[in-house]
Amino acid sequence: MATITMPLAGVRGRQVLVVRFTAAERAAHWVHFVAFSVLLVTGMFIYLPWLHAFAGGAAGEASRLIHRGAAVLFIAAPLVYLVFSPREFLYSLKESFTWGADDVGWLKNAWGYYSQGKLGTMPPQGKYNSGQKLNALTQIISFGLFVITGLIMWFGKGSVPSNVFLASVIVHDLAVIATVLLFMLHLYLVVLHPMMRESITSMFEGTVTRAFAEEHHGKWYSERVLRKREEEFDPLSKK
């Protein structure tokens, strides 16, 4: 099925590395991350009443401008991805919308796995595990909502019916809530969770260890990395 081949990328200590993210993917991710975070913070100023002090006056002026600037980046990020890594973009997009029994299994066992380390209970995952897919899916759908409602609020003031405008505010907020919840989970897993340390490394360096790939993204590893590469040079065995 998958025709994209990913090269093995070298070694880190005794670990064999495989490439997980292209530069464009990583760039898009981090631009998105930064834009999202900035939008979130500046958005919070007007969403959370106890932050209203930052919403008005000079701070308000600044945060309004920053929010708009970040919105441009936010819209730009996936475009970067699409332009510089179109195949991965389409692959990831497709992945995010492809759900099966393994995802159900993953979701069922996720708590046990991530809290007690019940290894072997998780069905093999693709390039993205079900949690990441859920996050991506939410981000993608919300992205659309953010952009539509954001543009309405930005440029449609006075020209769209009041209810459309007010509904846009609500939808914008609901999309924030959805994305923020999954963002929290995502952040926790990749930053704090001891089993997932490599995930964040991969987003910086583009590579994960073969072990990590096998454990967390077995399906992807076997289908898209191993199958195409198993006959090739194994840097570890050469040592």
Add this chain to the structure above:
Amino acid sequence: MTNHWVDLKNSDAVLIIGGNPAENHPISFKWITAAMEERGAKLIVVDPRFNRSASKADLYAPIRSGTDIVFLGGLVNYVIQNKLYNEEYVRSFTNALTSISADYKGPAELDGYFSGFKQSNAAYDPATWQYQTEKVSAKDGSGNEIQVSVPKQAASLDDPNSVFAHLAKHYARYTPDLVERVCGTPQATFLQVAQTFAATGSADKSGTILYAMGQTQHTVGTQNVRAMAILQLLLGNVGVPGGGVNALRGESNVQGSTDMALLFGDLPGYLGLPTSAQADLKTFLTKFDNTSYWSNGGRFVTTLLKAWWGDAATKENDYAFNYLPKSSGNYSWIPLFEAMYKGTTKGLFVMGMNPYVSGPNARLERKGFENLDWMVVMELFDTETSSFWRAPGVNPQSIKTEVFLLPAADGLEKSGSLTTSGRLIQWRNRVAAPPGQAQEDIWILDKLMKAIKAAYKDSSAARDRPILDLVWNYGDTIDVQAVAREINGYALADVKDASNKVLVPKGAVLPGFPTIATAANYDAIACGCWIYSGYFAPADDGSGVTMPAVKRRGQKDPGGMGTYPFWGWAWPANRRILYNRASARPDGQPWSEGKKLVWWDAGKKTWTGYDVPDYLATKAPDSKANPAGVGLAAQAGTDAFIMKADGKGWLFAPKGLNEGPLPEHYEPLESPTANLLSKLQFNPVVKIWDTDKGKAIGDNVGTADKFPIVCTTFRLTEHWQAGAMSRNLPWLAEAQPGMFVEISKELAAEKGIGNGDSVEITSARGKIRATALVTMRWKSYMIGGKKVHHIGMPWHYSWVGLATGDSANDLTPHVGDGNSSIPEYKAFLVDVNKVG
């Protein structure tokens, strides 16, 4: 106004006819609203259109423009037929009982004419309108028994020779049915109005009539006002709080300028301009009645001449009477512009007005500007008048007129006094300096007069003496207070009474005009306007502080009648309600407790009250007239109208009016109908101008076959007159940005006109464009069984300034009132069509 603004609160019924105070005198509604709220007063609005005043009215009666006499005559008839008049008032205070010449005949008998009409000069000989007289014996000043003619009094109101009988007969023709057929007012509505307003004939009630240009700007304008006076006299509403015949003046100080002889036929204080037929002072002074307060008229003229020519005015030279210009014709607006059009007039000085926009048949009048050698405009802004030479369609190269625009100060940029419609004079201090080179009018005039004097200083010609001898002593830079002092009057030498007692020491200001009336050497007084005498004299403001009366801001209101005698000063003599002797019964006691204003205090033997009595303070109600006496001595203690020769309010005017002693309905010059009252279509004494008749620009008259729609003009709250000020104020221009015409839904439907459409309005004089404002506030009229459409439009606009549009006066006719010559702006014929 016979009464004043605050006094409106004392009214039980307010009849607005030919005025629109809600829009044009907004503050009036403070008091009208108070009357309605606190006394349950009824507000009646009679107007061709449902205007902003009508929106607040209990009763709105539509009336076709130009038919007020029918409506008011109908009210007079209703009051008489139903005996709703105040009989005691009518018998004692009016000339109802006076007998009229047996030769008198009215329109009822002469099909529209009064007796005495001379076709040859289109004028009346009023001989047959006079009172019948009878001889009585009386003692003259020397105690000699002499025979004196006095007006003959009828025994009862039913006497066929009495004024009252003539009045009743005259107005018997003005039936509710006639009102409906001529005015288009539904009978039921008219009767409601009649019933409501006639109720003020009750002694404890009063009703006021408010009017403005909707009454006066007709060819029967003066008679319209007379009709209101008659109605008010019948109902006993003159001289009483909450009553009166009240002219709402159109500008903040137009009353003041009228008092100072703004009008062509007058001298300050309504002394009248001499005509060329009055060759000397003695002849001129014969015009003053000898049996009223006007017996002092000669004194007032003398003090005026002394104010103007000082030492050069001596008893020997008739107090320089020959220095006064004498009138030899009609110098009113229309003849003035006709003269300009014909090239007779060479120069024009325009101060604070915009005749380009405000004159009737404006296209013709504007042509007159082109014939001038020079024009000086003193204004706040550039106006259409000062820019006539660069108007659309005019080639500046073809204009030879030299135009000077002198920037002038606004009212708030100068100190001085303003006189309201209620004759209340208030002093205002400048609040800001005029911008740039703008100067106060008085500064400009001072410079001008000094320059004229300098130009003539070497002349020895007798004709130049009036200029050279003119007293002009207001300082190097003119001081408005010095002018005020002269208007008030001051002593040129010690002013003494007959017993040689000094009344006013030399140099002091005059306390009031009674000093002129009583001084033995009244020619030691200079007084620029006798009715203002006292306004600049020191007076108590009610709290023990003394200042020039006009500057006072005392807020005491004795009696709570709203007279506020310590606030400013009202002419004459700080009197707030004119003829207020009539606020008391003939016996001197108030008509009712609620309408108490002035009354006779028998104990103190003096008139007293909350206002300055319009009467000799010590003249008891039971005083007998001495027919041989001079001035007020010839009048009795019940003669409340001291300015009239017989001391009576005139229901019937034996003199003073050109087209008859009683108001009679004639159609406007341009009318959609034949006169349904008589065969006489049009006021017979009115001159119809016909300059360049038939030409594109000319004195053309339209007929109903070509111009079937009646049109009237009006003003808006947001703009002022010809717009020179308001159309240059951004906020006001924003509020009413352009010309429109109000059209009924019915007419709009017939003509296929939608709201906001551009329409063309045409009359025999021209055509203009305007935006259609289609409204439910106009309805069609049924006139003599025929449907007549009626429209109206504001006349503020023209092409200069922030708010622009076509001028309504391009359409109005060149014809004036039979007495005052005021143009007939308010009723003319047009057609309206959608553009394109």
Add this chain to the structure above:
Amino acid sequence: MSSIAMLVDTSKCTACRGCQIACKQWWDLAATRTKQTGSYENPRDLSPETWSRVTFNEYEAGGKLQWLFLNLGCMHCTQAACVDVCPTGALQHNDTGFVSLDREQCNGCGYCVEACPFRIPRLDVVNTLTGEAKASKCTLCQDRVTNGLTPACVKTCPPGALQFGDRTAMLSVARKRVDTLKAQGVAQARTYGETELGGLGRLYVLTAPPTAYGLPEAPEYPALVNLWHNLAQPLGYAGAGLMTAGLAVNWLLTRRARLSNVEEK
């Protein structure tokens, strides 16, 4: 609810529009270019330069024509959606209960414009791209009122159609006036603003149904603002709270289980 109120007695209003101009004068609001389009109303709508205006409405009922004039400006609602949606606190109920507007604080989001059931606040958009904008509306001259003066419009009103004072006093004036009008045969006389949206700071005496003046018969607090309050806000807090709790528990468990990264076998 506001402790003081403005009373607009339309039965006394003569539509001189002194209020409209006085407002512009006091606040130094520019005149706009307008055009005569067949109406006495100009400007045709409220705007950043026009915070108060008079509307003209012709209404015929029972054969009697009424020309209704309405002084329109901020209603100063007790249940003020604009205050509830304002993210900066620029719109607030001040001590007297009026809805004050601190233009310094306003960030131009425009939520108030869309939330107002009377369509009163207007947004002065300086730059659409940067979103620079300021809301504007009548504050009932909070600067004048806090200095013991009446609002500029009230001060200028010739017939006394605009009054200002203690709300209970204004209400009793209004009710008494309605009684008087009814006694005079104005059957449709009524007050407006007594209870609408929890009570308005701008009370009216009307002589015709509110809709004849262009006012909503029963102004409604916008459902979407309610939804935002009752759904979006709690949902956000609840979600974030639950998620934080879950993650904290998870983290503690991972510590106990001494979980670690998988290693190359």
